[in-house]
Amino acid sequence: MLAWQALAYGVDGNPGDTISKLVLKDDVPIPVAKDGQVVIKVEICAINPIDWKLFSGGFDGMFPLTFPYTPCFDISGTVSAVGAGVTALAVGDEVCVDLGLVETCGAGKPLGPCGGLAQYAVALAETVSKRGTLTAEIAAGLPLAGLTAYQALFTGCATSFAGTPLGQLTSGQKLLILGGSTAVGQYAIQLAKNAGVSVTVTCSAATMADGTSKADYLKQLGANETICYKEADWATVLAGRDFDQILDAVGSEEDWAKAPGVLKAGGDYVTIANFTTQPSADDKVKFKVFLLKSMASDLDVLVGMVEKGVLKVPIDHVYDFKDAPAALAKSFELANMGKLLVKVPQ
Ligand SMILES: NC(=O)c1ccc[n+]([C@@H]2O[C@H](COP(=O)([O-])OP(=O)(O)OC[C@H]3O[C@@H](n4cnc5c(N)ncnc54)[C@H](OP(=O)(O)O)[C@@H]3O)[C@@H](O)[C@H]2O)c1
CATH class of the missing domain: 3.90.180.10 (Medium-chain alcohol dehydrogenases, catalytic domain)
Known part of the structure; x- marks a missing residue:
């Protein structure tokens, strides 16, 4: 072959x-x-x-x-x-x-x-x-990007490298996605929005082939708020906003340290893109390093959502x-x- x-x-x-x-x-x-x-x-x-x-x-x-x-x-x-x-x-x-x-x-x-x-x-x-x-x-x-977003936000089936369950977001909660333009970010925006979660994302100011800005496109997908990471520091803009979870799809080392300033007490910082930084101990937030688990039962759910037209x-x-x-x-x-x-x- x-x-x-x-x-x-x-x-x-x-x-x-x-x-x-x-x-x-x-x-x-x-x-x-x-x-x-x-x-x-x-x-x-x-x-x-x-x-x-x-x-x-x-x-x-x-x-x-x-x-x-x-x-x-x-x-x-x-x-x-x-x-x-x-x-x-x-x-x-x-x-x-x-x-x-x-x-x-x-x-x-x-x-x-x-x-x-x-x-x-x-x-x-x-x-x-x-x-x-x-x-x-x-x-x-x-499969790969969709499962990652789904498991990191919702299923609780997957576990972090530390063995702690992931995915507990519920309606009314607040999610910050670092890297909203990533495929994982785009799935996460839609899945969170469908679940009644308020979504803030970082992205660049770039435009897409049809002239739409990435920020506008991500809002069309369901993001409530976008922050251009090249023009503003998300940690400054969002200080004290008490997010329930940060989903990190970028993996910048400096982001770990900023997280406690925007997460609520007990909030989760789930990174899918940084396997090397050891966060300093912080009793306010939970740091979790995540690797998806390929499984048909979760993928079936995503296929069903796409068929219903609620996931693009x-x-x-x-x-x-x-x-x-x-x-x-x-x-x-x-x-x-x-x-x-x-x-x-x-
Ligand atoms: N742990 C796991 O199980 C797991 C699973 C899936 C993916 N991942 C990891 O998650 C990350 C995202 O994967 P993906 O497939 O979703 O990505 P992707 O779709 O390939 O990401 C492309 C996007 O990245 C953004 N980008 C480029 N440079 C950036 C920067 N300096 N900072 C922030 N965003 C930047 C760009 O948007 P802008 O123009 O808006 O910046 C671009 O549209 C990768 O590191 C991947 O390896 C991990």
Whole structure:
């Protein structure tokens, strides 16, 4: 099968080096479904920052890559084979899934080092959702970023690295999202708004391709208030506002220290983008570092919301398969507003 593959970590830890040296192979073996697994014929693969972050080698301790490595986790497609014990899925089902960082990277992981930027991928059946009426493009843009926003705000199913449950936001509460323009931020805005939560976000003053400012677009999605992080310090603007939760999708080290000034006593600072800073002890707020858990039960809920028209999948651009490195490069430059999708040859 066709698959894009990385051959090594980037020189000097530079993911851009690995992106520029990706190779398109035509003789990669089609994966086999073991017990509890399914093989998916991939139609669309979506890019996420973790795809290129792994190229730095900086995650090698927890999530080592073995080369040659097929990158990417988010896919939509059709089930082409099922392993023993799989009852909820059948050959021919149209599905979407986040293959899962924890499930794929590292010795002894159940799926081995397989990725979505290929004609076929293997997934744990318990992580795969039927995509209902969603198109392949819409479905591919949903899993990783959608699950992250949903679990970090609501489900309580996922836990932080520290093992504490996440997700307790309820109607009437106040949420601050650092990085409202990120795909996770855009999902979080909509999910929070639907739940009756008041949403404030940070974003740049940039405009989108159609001339709409990002701030106006995020308000259309449901944000009550936007703060341009290049023109004002959110901690100054929002001082004393007693937010219930901050969702940090940016990961700037200095933001940890500012959080107690805007969170209520007992409020949560949930970061999805900073795994290195150790916050100083603060008895006023709770700091939580979060990694999503791929699971079909949560993804089913999100698919249902999209079908009902209450959750929009943000899409920036759809690339041909030959241009997959350009999609990864745009993500690496943080120049996207929504999901970058890659069409896989059928
Ligand atoms: N822990 C987890 O389980 C988990 C899961 C998913 C994602 N993540 C992480 O969460 C982060 C967001 O992921 P994503 O896929 O949602 O991102 P994304 O969609 O690729 O983010 C793109 C957006 O980032 C914004 N941006 C660029 N530079 C910025 C800066 N200096 N400060 C703030 N925002 C900036 C830009 O909007 P503006 O023009 O408005 O700045 C751009 O539109 C990434 O670091 C990703 O690795 C973690």
